[in-house]
Amino acid sequence: MRRIAVLLFVFSLFLVGCQAPFSQKDTTLSERETVAFEPFVVPEYFVPKRVNVLGLGDSLTQGVGDERKEGGYFGRLTSDMEQWKGILEVDAVNLAKRGRRSDQFIKQLENEDVQEAVVQADYIVFTIGGNDIMKVVKGNFMQMKLSDFYKELGKFENRIEELFDLLRLYNPTAPIIVAGLYNPFSVVTSEVQEFEQIIADWNLSIEEQVEKDGMSCFVPVEDLFNSNENLVYHTDFFHPNSKGYDLMEERFVDEIKSCAAVELEVE
Numbered sequence: 113m114r115r116i117a118v119l120l121f122v123f124s125l126f127l128v129g130c131q132a133p134f135s136q137k138d139t140t141l142s143e144r145e146t147v148a149f150e151p152f153v154v155p156e157y158f159v160p161k162r163v164n165v166l167g168l169g170d171s172l173t174q175g176v177g178d179e180r181k182e183g184g185y186f187g188r189l190t191s192d193m194e195q196w197k198g199i200l201e202v203d204a205v206n207l208a209k210r211g212r213r214s215d216q217f218i219k220q221l222e223n224e225d226v227q228e229a230v231v232q233a234d235y236i237v238f239t240i241g242g243n244d245i246m247k248v249v250k251g252n253f254m255q256m257k258l259s260d261f262y263k264e265l266g267k268f269e270n271r272i273e274e275l276f277d278l279l280r281l282y283n284p285t286a287p288i289i290v291a292g293l294y295n296p297f298s299v300v301t302s303e304v305q306e307f308e309q310i311i312a313d314w315n316l317s318i319e320e321q322v323e324k325d326g327m328s329c330f331v332p333v334e335d336l337f338n339s340n341e342n343l344v345y346h347t348d349f350f351h352p353n354s355k356g357y358d359l360m361e362e363r364f365v366d367e368i369k370s371c372a373a374v375e376l377e378v379e
Contacts, residue, residue, distance in 0.1 A: 161198065162202075163199055163202055164234045164235075165189075165193065165202055165204050165234065165235045166235070167205065167206035168220075169208045169238035171208070171211065171212075172360075176346075177348065177351030178352075184352070185352075186206055187206075189237070189365070192365065196376050196377065208239070213240075215271060221275075227282050230279060230283050231282050235287055237289045237290070238290055238291075241268060241318065242293055244264060244268050245293070248260050258306060262310075265314055273321060287373040287374050288329070288373075289328065289331060289371075290331065292331065293333075293334065294337040294338070295338065298338050315334065337356065343355060344356035
């Protein structure tokens with residue numbers, strides 16, 4: 113009995129010792145400062161997903177002149193995209209065609225299958241305008257005037273606006289990535305100053321439309337093909353060769369990295 117009394121006495125001292133710190137505090141649990149955590153946002157690339165990339169426009173997106181048969185810049189770009197964070201697999205559909213002008217591009221978008229491809233696209237990539245310029249060259253070869261190109265440019269500006277309107281009608285959210293034009297005549301003649309200004313003004317029209325859209329990226333390529341010193345042209349001296357398409361694809365990646373419309377993390 114005496115042993116039990118001693119144990120109870122020791123246990124009571126222990127309880128008093130445990131309670132002492134709490135009795136000495138002036139604040140209650142409810143008065144303690146709460147810790148504010150920053151809201152956690154899951155990165156877009158956290159869960160890799162399958163993406164659809166649609167190629168439209170003319171021979172540059174088709175890959176004409178690529179002797180390695182790697183699909184031009186478009187084939188290279190979509191292959192590389194499979195290595196980017198957030199992408200599990202790329203489903204690439206290329207509906208571009210050699211010789212296509214902007215008016216024919218608009219006509220193509222009347223096709224229901226093409227419309228459905230636009231609807232399904234996560235990214236839309238195209239090139240257009242080179243054949244519009246070549247139409248002026250071929251139609252006025254013996255007596256070309258600067259005014260002929262600017263007359264056509266006015267029509268082209270209306271058509272490029274219509275193109276964006278149609279693409280946004282079927283797909284309001286997919287980033288549109290469009291390349292600018294270059295001057296192939298720099299290879300065959302040194303008298304290129306006027307053509308350089310023409311190309312610059314046509315590129316400006318495309319770039320302005322990209323900025324107006326707000327969810328698009330412009331990819332300048334004019335400087336990549338201002339001569340053939342680096343052997344970037346195909347034997348037709350109009351289309352890029354494989355090396356030229358390598359450079360185009362690298363430029364696409366560089367511009368996509370800095371394009372606010374693309375949320376993927378490019379590697």
